[in-house]
Amino acid sequence: MRRTVLVAGRVVRQLLRNPRFLVLSVAAPLVIVYLLKIFFDTLPETFDVARYAVPVAAFLVHFLAFLLCAISLVQERTMGTMERMFVNGFRRTEIIAGYVLGFLGLATFQAVAGLAEAIWLFELDYDEETLGMLFVVVWLLAIASVMLGIFISTFARHEGQVFPFVPLIILPSVFLSGLLVEVDELPAWADWLGHAFPLFWANDVIQDVIESGWSFEDVQGSLAVLAAYSVVLLLLASLTLREVE
Amino acid sequence: MNSIEVSGLTKRYGRVEALEGADLSVGRGEIFGLVGPNGAGKTTLIKGLVGALRPSGGTARVMGLNPLRDRAVLRQRIGYMPQSAALYEDLSARDNVRFFGAAHRTPDLKKKVDELMHFSDLSGRADDPVHTFSGGMKRRVSLACALVHRPEVIFLDEPTAAVDPQLRSRFWKTFRELAGDGATLFISTHLMDEAMLCDRIAILRKGRIIATDTPQGVLEQGRTRLTVVHDDTDTKETIGGHPEDLAAALRPYGLQPGVTAIGVETDSLEAVVLSLIEKAEVG
Numbered sequence: 356m357r358r359t360v361l362v363a364g365r366v367v368r369q370l371l372r373n374p375r376f377l378v379l380s381v382a383a384p385l386v387i388v389y390l391l392k393i394f395f396d397t398l399p400e401t402f403d404v405a406r407y408a409v410p411v412a413a414f415l416v417h418f419l420a421f422l423l424c425a426i427s428l429v430q431e432r433t434m435g436t437m438e439r440m441f442v443n444g445f446r447r448t449e450i451i452a453g454y455v456l457g458f459l460g461l462a463t464f465q466a467v468a469g470l471a472e473a474i475w476l477f478e479l480d481y482d483e484e485t486l487g488m489l490f491v492v493v494w495l496l497a498i499a500s501v502m503l504g505i506f507i508s509t510f511a512r513h514e515g516q517v518f519p520f521v522p523l524i525i526l527p528s529v530f531l532s533g534l535l536v537e538v539d540e541l542p543a544w545a546d547w548l549g550h551a552f553p554l555f556w557a558n559d560v561i562q563d564v565i566e567s568g569w570s571f572e573d574v575q576g577s578l579a580v581l582a583a584y585s586v587v588l589l590l591l592a593s594l595t596l597r598e599v600e
Numbered sequence: 601m602n603s604i605e606v607s608g609l610t611k612r613y614g615r616v617e618a619l620e621g622a623d624l625s626v627g628r629g630e631i632f633g634l635v636g637p638n639g640a641g642k643t644t645l646i647k648g649l650v651g652a653l654r655p656s657g658g659t660a661r662v663m664g665l666n667p668l669r670d671r672a673v674l675r676q677r678i679g680y681m682p683q684s685a686a687l688y689e690d691l692s693a694r695d696n697v698r699f700f701g702a703a704h705r706t707p708d709l710k711k712k713v714d715e716l717m718h719f720s721d722l723s724g725r726a727d728d729p730v731h732t733f734s735g736g737m738k739r740r741v742s743l744a745c746a747l748v749h750r751p752e753v754i755f756l757d758e759p760t761a762a763v764d765p766q767l768r769s770r771f772w773k774t775f776r777e778l779a780g781d782g783a784t785l786f787i788s789t790h791l792m793d794e795a796m797l798c799d800r801i802a803i804l805r806k807g808r809i810i811a812t813d814t815p816q817g818v819l820e821q822g823r824t825r826l827t828v829v830h831d832d833t834d835t836k837e838t839i840g841g842h843p844e845d846l847a848a849a850l851r852p853y854g855l856q857p858g859v860t861a862i863g864v865e866t867d868s869l870e871a872v873v874l875s876l877i878e879k880a881e882v883g
Binding site for chain 1: 647650651652653654668672675676678680682684685686687688689690691695699700702703704705729745
């Protein structure tokens, strides 16, 4: 536990001392949500902004949390600090848990900032319970994204090898997770494949709660799947992180 | 008990054999140098000993412990400075050393970090981010990270590359002090003047150890060239051989007044090492 906290503290210090990283992880999603607002403003008034605003903000958090976490961990390998941590007695579980803790703060901030901006810019009027649930689901998605980043990083030997996973995992989730069209309208195989992406389950909760009259029973299944996603990815990452060449 | 025992250690990467049955032993308090050209297997051997690499065959023991099976215990007792800087570039020198020191529950960590900053001549830049440092300064921080928890066996992969001669001399003074306190140092180097400072060296070529001896012992395998200058004929005669052959070579000359100068030139360690490597390649 002590070494987990050490890794987490070090990850946070690194994040805070890297201005480019901070700009990319915090300012970029806010700017993109604003660009989305400008784009949506050109569409006819009949366009259902609420159907897309929060899911797109959730997607941005998902994409950036995944990418930044994966690249940070791969950098540990390319710089030789991963090997050095292992030789200094850190265990796989301590390193992974330290990263989860370190990125949890960033994921929380991204979830709060992205969601708050989307709700403010698009003038979405939700009650407190709905806002609370939207935060919970975006936050859970951010954590799952961090876990996905950790897991994927174990397959990359350098930063460049992370990027092929963007078109493989992140971009298909835009089309197959119900973000743009209902998954029921997709071919059966694509509908089935869509269920494999964490964004599908997050979007499922978001679409349920932005409609009036939702109850916790309606969303608990998808929330549980999202949480289970994180646990399974964490376990897989613990197994695949290479300690020895 | 020796600090390090290696027997028949091999490592294959596909078809490439990086280590071909390395054998060596290093005693406690010894400074042992690993000498060889690029790609000889020096880093592979060091990684095998610190448990960062799974050997394909053979055995390795560090303080009687298996670097892989007993790594949890062993890693508390060893220090490792890799060939690359292996530092967090966004963090300061002090933060880097403190992070690795804290991993070992190092007592009086703050004091030790301050001492190491002073020793590495980094006191004035200790709180600057490492990405603003030169290559030599990064090597100093990296060495400090390896020493902060006072390990019993220290593995240093080319520790003085890009370090200026004055600081290198200070590093070696510290290595000698650490060895005097009972620490074992296992150092890979390209530099022959550094190899001369080791207690013993092993010469590694293409994954195979071709010689292990004291630097003096290796030097004695070299050739000595004797040049005799006659004033009357204005000729030079060069006789090559080992030191023990020289007396016989000089005997025919006696001490003739015509012999005005005798020059003796002995192979440098570098020349001997190169010659041993060439011999191994031919044989």
